[in-house]
Each structure stands twice: as C-alpha cells, then as structure tokens.
Amino acid sequence: MSRIGKKEIDIPNNTEVKISKSAINIKGNKGEMSYEIPAEIRVDKKENKLIVTKIDTTKQAQALHGLSRSIINNMTIGVSKGFSKKLIIQGVGYRSQMDGKTLILNLGYSHPIKIKPPTDINIDVENNTNIIISGINKEKVGQIAATIRSTKPPEPYKGKGIRYDNEYVRRKVGKAGK
Structure with a gap:
C-alpha cells in the first residue's frame, strides 16, 4: 500500500x-x-x-x-503559496536579461539564447546572474528551470555554466603540467 x-x-x-x-x-x-x-x-x-x-x-x-x-x-x-526555483549563472561574460516576457541568455555561444516561458510562469532576473522562476504549477516551474539549465550545464573543471541555487558541482583536477 x-x-x-x-x-x-x-x-x-x-x-x-x-x-x-x-x-x-x-x-x-x-x-x-x-x-x-x-x-x-x-x-x-x-x-x-x-x-x-x-x-x-x-x-x-x-x-x-x-x-x-x-x-x-x-x-x-x-x-x-506558489513554487519557485533559483538558477545561478557562473562564468566570465555569462549573463541574462529580460526582454518583455522573454529571457535572453548570453552564454559564450555565437548567438544569444531566447526562452519564452508559458503564460502562467514568471521569470525574474536579479543582477544579470540570478534567475528566479516562479508559478503555481510545480511541474512547469521545474521543467522551465531544467530547460534553462540545459542550455549550458555546469562543467566540472572551472564550474562555468548554469546551476541550481543549492546544487553542488563536483570539481575535477585539470591536466597536470610539466
């Protein structure tokens, strides 16, 4: 049972x-x-x-x-109460901004990435590196957060990319020099 x-x-x-x-x-x-x-x-x-x-x-x-x-x-x-998820962008030159309802991400690619959320999901950007997704539907909030994170997941060597607020990224040691 x-x-x-x-x-x-x-x-x-x-x-x-x-x-x-x-x-x-x-x-x-x-x-x-x-x-x-x-x-x-x-x-x-x-x-x-x-x-x-x-x-x-x-x-x-x-x-x-x-x-x-x-x-x-x-x-x-x-x-x-509602649900919310917080994402943090780490990396030199990586940033985000809002253009109306559309989220624009500059993540080191040759083009900016635009993400348009559903009507019942709100996205807020704090100081260009913190993204807060909020809404009443837990499934949609989590899905939009996962979609944004998947555009540039954190890499294990320098930790650059988009991560959840409470996410721990396991770091690896780089190539040994001479």
Whole structure:
C-alpha cells in the first residue's frame, strides 16, 4: 500500500476545493488548478482535509494512489503559496536579461539564447546572474528551470555554466603540467 497515498492533505484557510465525480478544482489566492481524477481513485473532503483512497486493489490503482495524492497536494500548495526555483549563472561574460516576457541568455555561444516561458510562469532576473522562476504549477516551474539549465550545464573543471541555487558541482583536477 502506498505510504504517500495514505497521508491526508491539509487545505489552507484561503483555499476553495470543489470535487466532482471525475475532477477536482482547487482555487486559491495565487490562481486556480484542476486535475482529472482517475477512475480507480476516489477523493473525499472531511472538514479542512482531503483524503485520497483507491477503489480497486489492482496494480494500476496502486500506482495511481500515491501519484494522485502528490499531484493534488502540489496543487493545494501551488495555489496558496506558489513554487519557485533559483538558477545561478557562473562564468566570465555569462549573463541574462529580460526582454518583455522573454529571457535572453548570453552564454559564450555565437548567438544569444531566447526562452519564452508559458503564460502562467514568471521569470525574474536579479543582477544579470540570478534567475528566479516562479508559478503555481510545480511541474512547469521545474521543467522551465531544467530547460534553462540545459542550455549550458555546469562543467566540472572551472564550474562555468548554469546551476541550481543549492546544487553542488563536483570539481575535477585539470591536466597536470610539466
């Protein structure tokens, strides 16, 4: 049985939850999200908690139990608090800037790299080297952060490239001289 699926989901005070037979809508002060509930899963609301239970005991229901609970939990956190990821650019001459909604990265290539985020994702640039991605959808925030990082991942010799704020880059020793 899924240990994650067994946990109850706390609903914050400023959040409104509507459960229909096949979908759940969660509305908070940051926005609104919905999730299509699988047929093998049932979601119940008791006071200010959500309980996710599985109807069948099949492998499919077992797999969807923890997944559905995690998605619904991330939705409640996203619409009330939001999610954010911070990226740091390291390297001489490497920098970023915003042009309207488009992020422009100068990373030592012969051309600047332009990244246009989805409408519900915000990108902020602090002092040309710190990029903050924020939004209500955890999956999209992580995907955009991974896309930006993949343009120039940190290399192990000098550490140049784009890294997450809390990421440790293992350094290697260069070629030995005479």
